[in-house]
Amino acid sequence: MTKIALFGATGTIGTRVLHEALRRGHEVTAVVRDPAKFPAPADGATTVVRGDVLDPASVAGAVAGHEVVVSAFGPGPGDPAALVTAARSLIGGVRSLGPGAPAPRVVVVGGAGSLRTPGGPLVWDEAGVPAPVLALMHAHGDALDFLRTVPVEEVRWTCLSPAAQIAPGERTGTYRLGLDGLVVDEEGRSRISTEDFAVALVDEIERDAHAGRRFTVAH
Ligand SMILES: NC(=O)c1ccc[n+]([C@@H]2O[C@H](COP(=O)([O-])OP(=O)(O)OC[C@H]3O[C@@H](n4cnc5c(N)ncnc54)[C@H](OP(=O)(O)O)[C@@H]3O)[C@@H](O)[C@H]2O)c1
Structure with missing residues (x-):
């Protein structure tokens, strides 16, 4: 059993x-902006606390005592740099x-834009990506660039791209x-269900x- 602090527990990916x-018997602290909107499930394994992933002091308060911190944070529309x-x-x-204190490991949900396609270009360099999606992809890339500067001896981090x-x-x-x-199937498609990503x-x-x-995963 691992004690997990989860940011984004109300989101599409975080819920999964x-x-x-x-279901695997871990204990999860859901760190949410508004606990009133996310009542603790009566399973005995989920705790709900207030926290803001954009505030380091709030992060520290929420994750102390956990073994792994997961971020499935998604920025609101128009604020990709928040990643x-x-x-x-x-x-x-x-x-x-x-x-x-033993530092918790950090597992961040990333983006797919910075993955290299089998043909050569990165996903975000392919034609036809809408501008708002492109901005999100590059913000995920910038966040990954930052994580890559963090020595694992200091914080044991991982980024999982869909x-x-x-x-x-x-x-x-x-x-x-x-x-x-980018992981693609025999027909060249790269897909994963949110459930299998989880x-x-x-x-x-x-x-x-x-x-x-x-790292990345696909069917
Ligand atoms: N779904 C996709 O197609 C896809 C594809 C590639 C990558 N991703 C990436 O995966 C991540 C999760 O995506 P998603 O679709 O699950 O996002 P989502 O459904 O929009 O959920 C975002 C989550 O972030 C939380 N949040 C927002 N601001 C916060 C803050 N300041 N502090 C703490 N929590 C905060 C939200 O909580 P509230 O309830 O408080 O709003 C919500 O739980 C994103 O970074 C996204 O870019 C998603």
Whole structure:
């Protein structure tokens, strides 16, 4: 059993991560902006606390005593740069816990834009990406660039990028792994259900297999 602090527990991806972690017997603290909008489930394994992922002091207060911090934070429309602020705040908050306490690992949900396609270009360099999506992709890329400056000896971080397409669907429990390259199927499509993305993320929590780097998953 791992004690997990989860930012974004009310979101599309965070909800699946919460359910996947609970079904495997982990304890989850859902760190939410407004606890009134997210009553604690009566499962005994979920705690709800108030917290703001953009504020390092708030992060530190919420994650102290946990083994793993997960961020499935998504910025509101028009504020993609908040992804970088969140990455800095998560790392800063964990760092501020000091040497007296074991630092929690940090697992961040990233974007697919900075993955390399089998044809050569990065996903965000392909034609036809709408401008707002492009801005989000580059903000995720900037957040990943920041994470890559953080020595794992200080904070054991990981970033998990989804496939090019991620949407709620079936939990098959299976997926294929990649690192910085887009994972595609035999027909060239890159897809993952949100449920299987959560399976992969909780697998990473349990296995600690990609410390200090980004990885990706797809069907
Ligand atoms: N879904 C996709 O297609 C997709 C694809 C690639 C990458 N991603 C990335 O995956 C991440 C999660 O995506 P999503 O679709 O699950 O997002 P989402 O449904 O919009 O959820 C965003 C979550 O972030 C929380 N949040 C917002 N501001 C916060 C703050 N200051 N402090 C703490 N929590 C805050 C929201 O909580 P409230 O309830 O308080 O609003 C919500 O739980 C995003 O970074 C997104 O860019 C998503």
